[in-house]
Amino acid sequence: MNDSPSAGFSISEGAFQKALRAVEIESGIRLPDSNRRTLISFLAGRLTALDMDMERYLRHVWRNRAEYAALIDAVTINETYFFREEKHFRILKNHLLPQWDRKGIQYFHFWSAACSSGEEAISLNAMIHGMRKEKGGRGIRASILASDINPHSLALFTRGIYTRNAFRKDGSAFNGLLEPYLRRETHSVIIDDSLRKEIDIQKINLFRDDLSELKERFHLIFLRNTLIYMSLEIRGEILDRVVKTLRPDGYLFLSASEIPLISHPLLELEQVQNTYFFRKKNPEELRQGVNPNPICEVVPSDLGETGAIPLSIERVLPKKEIPFAGEVRGKYPIDTEKILFYASQRLNNRLFTAQQDINFSFALQFLHIIWLIRENRYADGRDLMELIDPLLPKNEISCYLWGYLELVRGNPQKAGFRFSEALQCNSGCWPARFYRANTLRDEYPRIAEREYETCGRDICSYIDQNQYYYQFLLEGFNAKYFLDMCREWQKRLKEDRRWP
Numbered sequence: 001m002n003d004s005p006s007a008g009f010s011i012s013e014g015a016f017q018k019a020l021r022a023v024e025i026e027s028g029i030r031l032p033d034s035n036r037r038t039l040i041s042f043l044a045g046r047l048t049a050l051d052m053d054m055e056r057y058l059r060h061v062w063r064n065r066a067e068y069a070a071l072i073d074a075v076t077i078n079e080t081y082f083f084r085e086e087k088h089f090r091i092l093k094n095h096l097l098p099q100w101d102r103k104g105i106q107y108f109h110f111w112s113a114a115c116s117s118g119e120e121a122i123s124l125n126a127m128i129h130g131m132r133k134e135k136g137g138r139g140i141r142a143s144i145l146a147s148d149i150n151p152h153s154l155a156l157f158t159r160g161i162y163t164r165n166a167f168r169k170d171g172s173a174f175n176g177l178l179e180p181y182l183r184r185e186t187h188s189v190i191i192d193d194s195l196r197k198e199i200d201i202q203k204i205n206l207f208r209d210d211l212s213e214l215k216e217r218f219h220l221i222f223l224r225n226t227l228i229y230m231s232l233e234i235r236g237e238i239l240d241r242v243v244k245t246l247r248p249d250g251y252l253f254l255s256a257s258e259i260p261l262i263s264h265p266l267l268e269l270e271q272v273q274n275t276y277f278f279r280k281k282n283p284e285e286l287r288q289g290v291n292p293n294p295i296c297e298v299v300p301s302d303l304g305e306t307g308a309i310p311l312s313i314e315r316v317l318p319k320k321e322i323p324f325a326g327e328v329r330g331k332y333p334i335d336t337e338k339i340l341f342y343a344s345q346r347l348n349n350r351l352f353t354a355q356q357d358i359n360f361s362f363a364l365q366f367l368h369i370i371w372l373i374r375e376n377r378y379a380d381g382r383d384l385m386e387l388i389d390p391l392l393p394k395n396e397i398s399c400y401l402w403g404y405l406e407l408v409r410g411n412p413q414k415a416g417f418r419f420s421e422a423l424q425c426n427s428g429c430w431p432a433r434f435y436r437a438n439t440l441r442d443e444y445p446r447i448a449e450r451e452y453e454t455c456g457r458d459i460c461s462y463i464d465q466n467q468y469y470y471q472f473l474l475e476g477f478n479a480k481y482f483l484d485m486c487r488e489w490q491k492r493l494k495e496d497r498r499w500p
């Protein structure tokens with residue numbers, strides 16, 4: 001690590017890294033590169049104003065509430081708006097609430113677990129109020145907890161004053177539900193107390209605070225657009241804590257872009273109208289150890305004749321069968337297409353073997369790396385990649401997996417570079433294009449939009465041709481899922497262009 005001052009500001013790179021580590025240890029947040037400059041200028045300002053070095057400042061922060069709040073505010077991304085990802089609210093209205101109603105649940109417990117300034121929780125409450133009005137004052141009620149680590153955001157929530165930016169095209173299908181509770185002023189929109197005061201607003205740090213009081217309390221948790229800013233290890237830890245607060249058969253919603261990076265042994269992925277969310281397994285499912293794969297049942301046509309895709313590589317790939325393909329360079333013909341073919345066949349059929357071919361061994365190695373990633377054993381995954389990668393010519397699978405490993409470590413820029421390399425090896429490697437678009441989305445939305453468009457086209461032709469060879473890279477999801485994501489993001493980015 002070099003200790004030279006960060007460009008244009010008066011704190012050293014070493015001091016800055018110390019602050020980043022302290023923030024991650026406290027909150028789990030790994031600051032995206034795009035926010036680096038803002039934090040550097042914030043810290044430089046604070047160190048000067050308080051006349052402290054970084055060590056002293058970091059000690060001061062944990063003892064001083066106002067300073068803590070200011071630092072947390074500088075590192076959190078608080079972007080949110082009413083009825084964000086309106087598809088989730090549609091599922092709630094048309095699917096989950098009627099289901100609970102049929103089961104006789106009259107009161108359901110909801111947690112907006114990283115609520116920022118509260119738009120998510122208010123949206124939900126407006127929806128419940130709307131449905132009760134439709135039923136003449138009868139129907140389901142909700143107890144709503146809304147929490148965040150950022151005291152500044154919670155203060156905004158408590159004031160209930162919003163800007164027009166809190167109302168976007170995405171969400172507009174339901175924004176009408178807020179009308180009876182709105183007062184418009186020249187530069188702001190005020191939400192009526194009646195809607196806000198029913199919500200229990202608390203400061204909760206999902207990474208550090210004791211959540212045991214909330215054990216198995218919630219029927220529904222929204223934890224959207226938050227884990228994305230954390231390393232996969234920390235995501236796993238937070239997910240573990242949050243899952244404990246869900247009731248059996250309770251639902252967890254993450255944002256669409258987070259879902260492919262998440263798996264948990266107690267969570268079952270569900271899909272309704274191409275919208276994906278998790279359900280906590282119930283005791284009966286856990287006793288039976290069943291792991292039905294609803295994705296396969298929902299869109300069987302994408303899977304060819306081969307049938308179900310096991311969600312867990314572990315179940316099809318006993319570790320003792322993983323040979324080490326040493327001393328191969330130059331001696332054996334390496335063929336990436338064959339590796340792809342073998343990996344997808346093996347993933348799909350545990351009896352599939354082709355041991356005579358070195359490409360088969362590589363296919364097993366790649367499957368093993370994916371299994372390690374799913375087990376959150378990223379360091380082991382990287383170690384294995386480092387062993388096998390030098391044995392192979394540059395190829396799209398290695399580049400893709402390197403990209404994926406960077407992504408889960410929270411290095412989107414490095415990941416984007418690796419995904420670009422995968423595309424240089426094979427421009428048709430659409431999983432790499434998909435994730436490349438994800439890494440570009442915030443800083444280069446126009447390029448990301450074009451990438452999603454190209455990726456969507458590539459996926460369509462992949463599906464049309466009944467192809468299967470990238471399936472093993474998709475972690476149990478199918479091509480149709482990625483196609484939906486591409487279309488969704490293209491639409492959103494297009495809308496963002498129209499809605500400043």
Ligand SMILES: C[S@@+](CC[C@H](N)C(=O)[O-])C[C@H]1O[C@@H](n2cnc3c(N)ncnc32)[C@H](O)[C@@H]1O
Pocket residue numbers: 026027028029076077078079080081084113114115116117120147148149150153204205206207208222223224225226
């Ligand atoms: C981008 S906002 C998401 C808001 C809302 N869930 C949505 O999807 O529109 C992310 C929020 O996560 C909060 N956050 C980050 N780390 C957290 C932690 N460790 N505990 C609780 N909240 C956290 C941030 O303060 C921020 O308000």
